[in-house]
Amino acid sequence: QDTRVAFGNSKADTSAPVEVTAASLDVNQSDGSAEFTGDVLVVQGDMRLTANRVFVVYDRGQSRIARLEATGDVVLVSGQDAAEAERADYSIDDGTIVMTGNVLLSQGASALSSDRMTIELATGTARMAGRVKTILNSDGDN
Amino acid sequence: MDRHSRLVAYFKVLLPLAALALMSTLFLLSRSIAPTGTAPFADKDIEDRVRGQQITGAFFSGITASGDEITVSASTAHPANTDGSADAEELRAHMTLAQGGDIRLQSDTGTVDPTQSQASFRGNVLITTSTGYTVRTQQLDTGLETLAAETPGQVEATGPFGDITAGQMKIGAKNQDAPVHMLFTKGVKLVYDPRNPGKD
Numbered sequence A: 001q002d003t004r005v006a007f008g009n010s011k012a013d014t015s016a017p018v019e020v021t022a023a024s025l026d027v028n029q030s031d032g033s034a035e036f037t038g039d040v041l042v043v044q045g046d047m048r049l050t051a052n053r054v055f056v057v058y059d060r061g062q063s064r065i066a067r068l069e070a071t072g073d074v075v076l077v078s079g080q081d082a083a084e085a086e087r088a089d090y091s092i093d094d095g096t097i098v099m100t101g102n103v104l105l106s107q108g109a110s111a112l113s114s115d116r117m118t119i120e121l122a123t124g125t126a127r128m129a130g131r132v133k134t135i136l137n138s139d140g141d142n
Numbered sequence B: 001m002d003r004h005s006r007l008v009a010y011f012k013v014l015l016p017l018a019a020l021a022l023m024s025t026l027f028l029l030s031r032s033i034a035p036t037g038t039a040p041f042a043d044k045d046i047e048d049r050v051r052g053q054q055i056t057g058a059f060f061s062g063i064t065a066s067g068d069e070i071t072v073s074a075s076t077a078h079p080a081n082t083d084g085s086a087d088a089e090e091l092r093a094h095m096t097l098a099q100g101g102d103i104r105l106q107s108d109t110g111t112v113d114p115t116q117s118q119a120s121f122r123g124n125v126l127i128t129t130s131t132g133y134t135v136r137t138q139q140l141d142t143g144l145e146t147l148a149a150e151t152p153g154q155v156e157a158t159g160p161f162g163d164i165t166a167g168q169m170k171i172g173a174k175n176q177d178a179p180v181h182m183l184f185t186k187g188v189k190l191v192y193d194p195r196n197p198g199k200d
Helices: B003-028 B043-051
Strands: A002-006 A018-022 A024-028 A034-044 A047-059 A064-078 A081-091 A096-107 A110-120 A125-129 A133-135 B055-063 B069-078 B086-096 B102-113 B118-129 B134-143 B148-150 B155-159 B162-173 B180-192
Touching: A002 A096, A002 A110, A024 B162, A034 A064, A047 A081, A064 A096, A081 A110, A096 A125, B055 B086, B069 B102, B086 B118, B102 B134, B134 B162, B155 B180
Parallel strands: none
Antiparallel strands: A002 A125, A018 A034, A018 B180, A024 A034, A024 B180, A034 A047, A047 A064, A064 A081, A081 A096, A096 A110, A110 A125, A110 A133, B055 B069, B069 B086, B086 B102, B102 B118, B118 B134, B134 B148, B134 B155, B148 B162, B155 B162, B162 B180
16 A cells, blocks of 8 residues: 655755765766765755765766666655655655665654655655555654 | 161160069078078977987876886876986876776875886865876876886865765775776775755
């Protein structure tokens, strides 16, 4: 089943500049593949994605980034919502982030977990799929 | 005295005079060759040339164990240093990688040390790669037998997907037949602007 939730603030600008900081960037000179490693932080507007490694899939012709594949302790924070997963694929042009691998979305007091979550940054909505579970904290103190 | 002998007598006088006139112009109107003129070299140039031996258009090329070709050239090189290395101006290097692609290095000055098989590029160092990276830094040291280069200091680069700054850059292969990698390290920052990505 599909669960729709709001995620982050809705007026995220998906064409804002993207800043990636990391310990190092490794570029393979024979096939041109590029990978950031070492507590990588991707920032765009007020969306912040952290991960151990981010692989850059880019189109060299028009020098555009097609996708950022973040793997390893991925944490995505946008507005007051946060989501954790093993992997996140961020397609910058169409402003979608697909998180896979025991996704945990925490919004204020409640938390949802699932196998997969697709976030539309522009509309600020997220669709969770695959064994979606809601964890309501009865004490509600955190 | 008939006409013929008068003509001959007349020519007997005129022809030697003409010859004399021609001969004199040969010496009077000839270009003045000033034997004491100065040579077209400045004294300083000559002293420089004599003091330190200087090679113009120096050239060095080698192939690494994994088959990458490295050619290094300089407009002038002075093999004056005691440790056998040579100072060079307008240093250029072209590395053709065995696994495809190439890297070009360029700098204002530098030193080349064939005995240690090392070269050091200094001053406006510019590195361009076939994968679309243009890297600028102040100094880059590279090996000539093994393809291993690194910059001691900061680099600014424009890559195929934005501008990159890093604390250091290293070029090299992890092991002998592995592809050559360019590693930006000691803190990397990339700025990618989706609105006008290819602005470099």
